[in-house]
Amino acid sequence: MAKQINVALIGNPNTGKTSVFNALTGLNQKVGNYPGITVEKKEGVCKLPRGVKAHIIDLPGTYSLNASSLDENVVIELLLNKNDKDFPDVAVVVSDVENLKRNLLLFTQIKDLEIPTILAINMSDRMKYKGIQLDIPLLEKELQTKIALISTRKNKGIDELKELIINYKELSVKPCVNASEIDPNYFDNLRKAFPNQLLYKLWLVITQDVNFGKTDRNEVDAINSFKTKSKADLKRLQQKETIKRYQFINSTLKKGHTIDLKSAKDLRIQLDRILTHKVWGYLIFFIILLTIFQAIYVWSSVPMDLIDTAFAFLSEWTKNSLPQGAFTNLIAEGIIPGLGGIVIFIPQIAFLFLFISVLEESGYMSRVVFLMDRIMRRFGLSGKSVVPLISGTACAIPAIMATRNIESWKERLITILVTPFTTCSARLPVYLIIISLVIPEGKFIGLDYQALTLMLLYLIGFGTAIFSAWLLNKILKIKSKTFFVVEMPNYKLPLFKNVVLTVIEKTKSFVFGAGKIILAISIVLWFLASYGPGDDFNNAESIVTTAYASENLSSEELQQKIASHKLEHSFIGIAGHAIEPAIRPLGYDWKIGIAIVSSFAAREVFVGTLATIYSVGNDEEETIKNRMAGEVNPILGGPLFNFASGISLLLFYAFAMQCMSTLAIVKRETNSWKWPTLQLVIMSGFAYIVALIAFQVLK
Amino acid sequence: MQVTLADIKRGQQAIITDVSSIHIPLKLLEMGCLPGNLVELVQVAPFADPMYLNINGTHLAIRKETAIHILIDITNG
Ligand SMILES: Nc1nc2c(ncn2[C@@H]2O[C@H](COP(=O)(O)OP(=O)(O)OP(=O)(O)O)[C@@H](O)[C@H]2O)c(=O)[nH]1
Ligand SMILES: [Mg+2]
Numbered sequence: 001m002a003k004q005i006n007v008a009l010i011g012n013p014n015t016g017k018t019s020v021f022n023a024l025t026g027l028n029q030k031v032g033n034y035p036g037i038t039v040e041k042k043e044g045v046c047k048l049p050r051g052v053k054a055h056i057i058d059l060p061g062t063y064s065l066n067a068s069s070l071d072e073n074v075v076i077e078l079l080l081n082k083n084d085k086d087f088p089d090v091a092v093v094v095s096d097v098e099n100l101k102r103n104l105l106l107f108t109q110i111k112d113l114e115i116p117t118i119l120a121i122n123m124s125d126r127m128k129y130k131g132i133q134l135d136i137p138l139l140e141k142e143l144q145t146k147i148a149l150i151s152t153r154k155n156k157g158i159d160e161l162k163e164l165i166i167n168y169k170e171l172s173v174k175p176c177v178n179a180s181e182i183d184p185n186y187f188d189n190l191r192k193a194f195p196n197q198l199l200y201k202l203w204l205v206i207t208q209d210v211n212f213g214k215t216d217r218n219e220v221d222a223i224n225s226f227k228t229k230s231k232a233d234l235k236r237l238q239q240k241e242t243i244k245r246y247q248f249i250n251s252t253l254k255k256g257h258t259i260d261l262k263s264a265k266d267l268r269i270q271l272d273r274i275l276t277h278k279v280w281g282y283l284i285f286f287i288i289l290l291t292i293f294q295a296i297y298v299w300s301s302v303p304m305d306l307i308d309t310a311f312a313f314l315s316e317w318t319k320n321s322l323p324q325g326a327f328t329n330l331i332a333e334g335i336i337p338g339l340g341g342i343v344i345f346i347p348q349i350a351f352l353f354l355f356i357s358v359l360e361e362s363g364y365m366s367r368v369v370f371l372m373d374r375i376m377r378r379f380g381l382s383g384k385s386v387v388p389l390i391s392g393t394a395c396a397i398p399a400i401m402a403t404r405n406i407e408s409w410k411e412r413l414i415t416i417l418v419t420p421f422t423t424c425s426a427r428l429p430v431y432l433i434i435i436s437l438v439i440p441e442g443k444f445i446g447l448d449y450q451a452l453t454l455m456l457l458y459l460i461g462f463g464t465a466i467f468s469a470w471l472l473n474k475i476l477k478i479k480s481k482t483f484f485v486v487e488m489p490n491y492k493l494p495l496f497k498n499v500v501l502t503v504i505e506k507t508k509s510f511v512f513g514a515g516k517i518i519l520a521i522s523i524v525l526w527f528l529a530s531y532g533p534g535d536d537f538n539n540a541e542s543i544v545t546t547a548y549a550s551e552n553l554s555s556e557e558l559q560q561k562i563a564s565h566k567l568e569h570s571f572i573g574i575a576g577h578a579i580e581p582a583i584r585p586l587g588y589d590w591k592i593g594i595a596i597v598s599s600f601a602a603r604e605v606f607v608g609t610l611a612t613i614y615s616v617g618n619d620e621e622e623t624i625k626n627r628m629a630g631e632v633n634p635i636l637g638g639p640l641f642n643f644a645s646g647i648s649l650l651l652f653y654a655f656a657m658q659c660m661s662t663l664a665i666v667k668r669e670t671n672s673w674k675w676p677t678l679q680l681v682i683m684s685g686f687a688y689i690v691a692l693i694a695f696q697v698l699k
Numbered sequence: 700m701q702v703t704l705a706d707i708k709r710g711q712q713a714i715i716t717d718v719s720s721i722h723i724p725l726k727l728l729e730m731g732c733l734p735g736n737l738v739e740l741v742q743v744a745p746f747a748d749p750m751y752l753n754i755n756g757t758h759l760a761i762r763k764e765t766a767i768h769i770l771i772d773i774t775n776g
Contacts, residue, residue, distance in 0.1 A: 064729040102731050102757055232721055239719065242728045268758070269741070276742045276751060370742075370760045373749045383749065383760075407724075483724045483765060488741075488751060488758040 008088035013061025019152035021058035032360035036405035090168035116171035131260035300347035311340030338522025341608030361494035380473025392422035421465035438646030532570035587645030587695035644698035655687035720768035
């Protein structure tokens with residue numbers, strides 16, 4: 001078998017690299033109309049004609065080979081390291097036809113690295129609309145490359161691109177611009193010192209901010225002696241280099257690129273006049289958020305009830321139709337209710353992802369960044385922190401990854417630390433079920449109480465995130481350069497296919513990710529709840545029968561008493577009672593305690609755990625909700641889930657750090673155990689105190 | 700006094716004259732903020748910060764603290 005061709009997709013942010021990647025590989029990586037959607041390397045395989053295979057690498061967008069944030073650094077690290085297994089045989093520079101000039105800057109830099117380079121000009125479907133015309137043969141000659149004019153939306157030009165990739169060996173590797181002309185003396189000395197190295201590569205190594213990386217640059221270690229030039233001098237040279245490149249690009253485009261401004265149309269100006277307006281802009285943003293919560297609540301209640309009933313039925317049916325025994329019980333009482341506790345939330349989660357994905361695909365996200373920057377800065381965050389905070393409502397993990405395009409380390413660190421306060425989709429199940437139990441139904445100027453409570457919880461999450469950012473900003477003594485440049489992309493009609501695919505992918509990974517944990521936990525829980533040590537458990541029947549001998553109980557009531565006596569003395573009951581003193585002041589019983597402990601791995605496990613515990617030994621067909629509503633507080637009497645304990649639980653989940661995966665990601669992104677440990681201790685400690693106060697005040 | 704990008708008003712157009720200050724991030728130059736290029740204010744957030752600009756066809760937002768280092772000549776308005 002022939003060797004695979006390594007192909008790297010490189011280009012400015014938001015030019016459609018990931019769309020090209022998906023078109024080539026048939027995968028479904030996330031696409032969005034916001035610069036900085038892709039923040040790490042993604043790989044896939046593309047079958048080219050004539051049995052050739054290509055290994056495609058999708059990279060984060062970058063404006064040049066001078067990295068100023070972590071995501072951009074990924075690209076530079078790859079291109080500077082010839083020994084990297086992913087080092088490209090051919091680079092495909094994906095550019096946006098509307099911003100060709102700016103896109104070509106990066107193109108000329110990559111050419112200078114003497115890597116075979118193809119220029120893919122994407123979004124060709126917009127050319128007519130914008131009145132753009134290109135003289136492709138002329139551009140190919142001037143830029144010494146091959147050009148593929150493509151449109152991933154209209155699926156045009158992809159085959160031509162594949163053809164160019166196969167024939168990559170025919171590409172010229174001559175540079176377009178001679179960078180060393182910016183300071184001939186300096187570059188001459190450099191050449192003499194390292195005769196075997198590519199001059200432009202040396203220059204890049206010298207000028208990189210080494211803040212980010214840990215790459216193995218041994219081969220050019222001696223280069224330190226050339227850093228003698230002061231930072232300011234180097235920067236001046238970089239400016240000169242940029243100007244020189246633009247001169248070349250301008251003269252090239254003058255010949256090969258024409259725009260007929262008369263036929264160019266633009267909705268941007270009209271839309272932005274309103275959407276980024278000092279008053280209307282904020283109002284519209286608020287209305288959009290409000291609509292999302294109302295919609296999540298109202299639209300998904302019907303499918304939710306259906307799913308709940310279906311699972312209760314399924315559990316009952318399994319019990320009746322499979323042969324009796326421990327295994328049937330495990331399925332009917334452990335696994336099915338546990339999984340039901342997650343499947344039931346698919347409608348909400350899907351709606352949430354739908355809205356976020358539409359916001360991202362339309363180009364609106366950059367406007368929010370613009371609107372919020374000033375406000376966020378007061379709290380030590382950047383306008384760009386808004387994106388992680390919003391996408392954190394889906395899941396903190398991609399949100400924390402998304403902070404990679406924040407330039408300032410301090411702003412980025414603070415964003416990482418506070419993002420877990422935003423209400424992620426895993427909290428949604430807990431909130432929904434408890435709200436439906438303790439908040440009365442009813443309407444207040446057209447919005448229902450329950451939806452309002454949910455919105456309030458989201459606001460509490462955001463509020464806490466922002467307040468802790470402000471605190472951290474005061475406490476943390478980190479010096480880092482701050483600057484802020486954000487591109488404002490054109491508005492685009494969200495592509496139906498992209499939105500649907502994102503929703504399906506995300507929902508799937510939510511269900512399967514959580515499903516795996518829940519499956520494991522519910523099996524363990526079921527065993528712990530179905531077996532126990534000692535007399536109390538094994539002789540439960542005779543003990544209970546004797547105890548209630550004088551009272552005239554029906555056999556059904558007696559069975560209930562036996563089942564609950566057994567549960568109390570099972571392994572899990574014993575463990576639960578052991579932790580009960582710690583949680584009783586918060587208004588919880590031992591079963592909730594177990595659910596909280598098991599949801600330390602992941603919050604969404606909470607409902608599933610309760611569902612499993614409640615159904616062990618229980619023969620009636622019941623929905624999770626009804627079972628929870630029927631629980632009685634063992635000490636105070638009355639329903640266990642009442643207003644006081646409900647609010648206490650809601651607040652506990654709003655603040656507690658209960659997600660192993662988030663902790664792991666924070667560890668990775670901050671490169672230290674210090675931050676995730678602090679997060680865990682402070683957030684969960686704070687959650688406990690707030691929940692305690694809430695219950696004691698309200699009870 | 701020198702005119703900087705922070706002084707530009709809505710509806711005005713200007714030519715960038717100097718970007719050599721050390722406080723201007725390289726990234727901005729790479730996005731096309733170079734001497735000789737045309738710049739226009741599209742929208743400002745409250746307190747005129749950040750500023751939403753159109754520089755030679757590239758739309759971007761920068762903070763005022765950066766804008767005060769970019770020198771310009773206002774050509775109309
Ligand atoms: N009109 C049009 N839009 C496109 C085309 N290709 C991609 N887009 C849109 O451009 C936007 C950016 O696409 P992505 O594939 O996420 O771009 P990217 O270069 O990977 O972006 P980053 O990862 O953020 O650097 C999305 O909204 C796409 O739907 C095209 O051929 N025509
Ligand atoms: Mg991408």
